[in-house]
Amino acid sequence: MRHLLKTVSAAAAVAAGVLTVSAVSTGAAGAATAEPRGLYAPSDLVLTVGQGEDAATATVQRAVTxxxxxxxxxxxxxxxxxxxxFSxxxxxxxxxxxxxxKVACTKEWNPVVVSAAGVWQGKHVAWSITFGNPCSMKAALGTGALLNF
Known part of the structure; x- marks a missing residue:
């Protein structure tokens, strides 16, 4: 019985040592400051088109980065x-x-949400707009490159 207790105690001590080393190394990594990755401010966006009235609850149909x-x-x-x-x-x-x-669309209610979220030149951006149906969305967005994907 004593041998079993010594083995369990030794195993517990090893496990505690591993956890301590792990916590110390994780703490050091977590404390590191973020270094700039380049000369340019980040400009990364996620653009989505979804079915629904609100960007938060819409079912995403298409998304691009x-x-x-x-x-x-x-x-x-x-x-x-x-x-x-966009620039x-x-x-x-x-x-x-x-x-x-300048395009005539039906008045059916089939809402479509276009949204954008991310960072533009280092500043957070979030935007969305709801259209009554896909036809009105295409008419309002025209032929521009950014929101036609």
């Missing part, structure tokens, strides 16, 4: 054009939406 610095990349079908367009409107999504589109 867009990174604009130091070069345009991501899953967006036209990253260079999208980055150039041209000074990161104001509202300027990309035509308030009075």
């Amino acid at each position: 867009l990174s604009c610095a130091p070069k345009a990349t991501g899953t967006h079908p036209a990253p260079r054009a999208a980055c150039a367009e 041209a409107v000074e990161a104001q999504f509202e300027k990309l939406v035509d308030a009075a589109p």
